Amino acid sequence: MNVILSATLAANEDIVRRRRAGLRVLNLAFGEAGLPVHPALRNRLSEASGNNGYGEVAGSAALRESAAGYWGRRGLPTDPDLVVSGPGSKPLLFGLLLALGGDVVLPMPSWVSYAAQAEIVGVRAILLPPPPGEGGVPDPDLLAPAVSEARSRGRDVRSVLVTLPDNPTGRLARPETVRRLAVLARELDLIIISDEIYRDLVHDPSAVFASPAEFAPERTVITTGLSKSLALGGWRTGSARLPGAALRDRLLALASEIWSTPPAPVQHAAAYAFAEPAELVRRVADSRRLHGIMARAVAERFIRAGACVEPPQGGFYLYPEISSFSSSTELATELIEKHGVAVLPGTAFGDRPRVSRIRVATSLLYGESAEQRLAALHADDPVRLPWIDASLRHLDEALEGLGRCGGGRSGGGMPSEKPAATRR
Known part of the structure; x- marks a missing residue:
């Protein structure tokens, strides 16, 4: 390694x-x-600064309910029991790769940590370019041949990861591209990890944003956080929306051994942020x-x-x-x-x-x-x-x-x- x-x-x-x-x-x-x-977030952090005890591995009930409401307002009804919070979306992504196992398909180019985390976990990344003019999503025309070829050589490909909108290209995949990828993921039995940490920073508020969870909810994990939309990178807080209890339980078992619990004062502020006050x-x-x-x-x-x-x-x-x-x-x-x-x-x-x-x-x-x-x-x-x-x-x-x-x-x-x- x-x-x-x-x-x-x-x-x-x-x-x-x-x-x-x-x-x-x-x-x-x-x-x-x-x-x-924002001053309101500083105030929420300050008022919770005395909370120094360990909490639930998945995060507080208030934070999970608030994050569930955040996704619900975006057309994705969410069970708070299927939300897992952690100290940033980055460790959540790492935990997900560990929980899922198997090789992962990534867009090429893609954020620097995806392939590095796969290497640490001990799985391999298959890098596929996006469709021309798009970013953050492997080209659906290339996905099935690449997965089939890898599996024919004995590789265990289990997931595909997308970024909407994308880092590094700044581009947003078209809804039709996301839909096609979700359909293929179902046919190929792949879990989709959708990193949507920049979702609220699509420049054109009228642009159509499509999450793969709209098309394949039973196999899509969404990760997000507050480091980009509210500039809280140093506070380290993120949340994941899981498609079912089995993956949630595997992720929580790993989280309990890696980060134990999200930091309590930050959870209090994050719950306020995900509630989206005016x-x-x-x-x-x-x-x-x-x-x-x-x-x-x-x-x-x-x-x-x-x-x-x-x-x-x-x-x-x-x-x-x-x-x-x-x-x-x-x-x-x-x-x-x-x-x-x-x-x-x-x-x-x-x-x-x-x-x-x-x-x-x-x-x-x-x-x-x-x-x-x-x-x-x-x-x-x-x-x-x-x-x-x-x-x-x-x-x-x-x-x-x-x-x-x-x-x-x-x-x-x-x-x-x-x-x-x-x-x-």
Whole structure:
């Protein structure tokens, strides 16, 4: 097993070291929501700070009921007894891979921790690209052949994992793609793990969001958390919606040996957040608007520089390609070493080594202080704020002359080829 420090966390620590050395670095590598905690949530955390006892492994009844209501308001009636909460959606995903066992199908590219967690668990990942122009979902046209071929060689493929909307591409899979994948999962007897932590940050509030739980509820697990929509990354809280008691019981048995119980004060605040009071609904809406404005502003700069990039649809990511470079590592190294712009190479997300795509996170552009970030959140045109304008000019300078989009394509699109399945 060759597991190293997570690429996102390693990049963030490297940026801290560079800044301590007096270097100017534009942090486009770390996917933190970049906004202050809402005062109502700070108050809820404070009032529960004396709760220092162990609680239920699955989380408090209040939190599970609140999370069930959250999903119910999104058209997914949920039994609170089938909700499991934990210290972040990341350990919940790890626990699910342990509970399910068997190999897992992942989109290529996909979030850095999916394949790493599979390796730690001792299962293998089958990486399949998404349909052209989409992200976060393995192409349904490739799923059945890849699973059948793997099983013919004795591999035990049990699950497929999707991200809606996606990290790293910022794209949202079409409802028809999600439906087709859910139908195939039933035919292939696969459990679907649907990571929907960015669901509430789809930039267009009128966009149609489809969860695989709508089409295959009996085999879909949904994970979510508050680290993105409400910028609570450091509080470590997440919840999973399970399709049945058997998987829930296996997950709880593992959780009891890994994290014991979610932290009690954070559960109290999370229960309030999942209930979606009006002030937090407004905060999420304001955040969604800001993330969309900034992601589009950064995408426009890459397009002007000749990059191929699909317009971001959710979260705070984009995934541009500048194919005048021989690899994503070369491109990322050039940006940080020569221009002080930190991004992550596509290889960190399972992409092919000779493809020069990078993951760009835009959510730390909002400012260095809480005051600046709140000003960005409420500004009519945050791009014009002096500190954001300065960061975008830094990016423009770095991108100038990096190269054009290859293969005769003009900026604004990603390559449409469908590479063969990659296996780890």
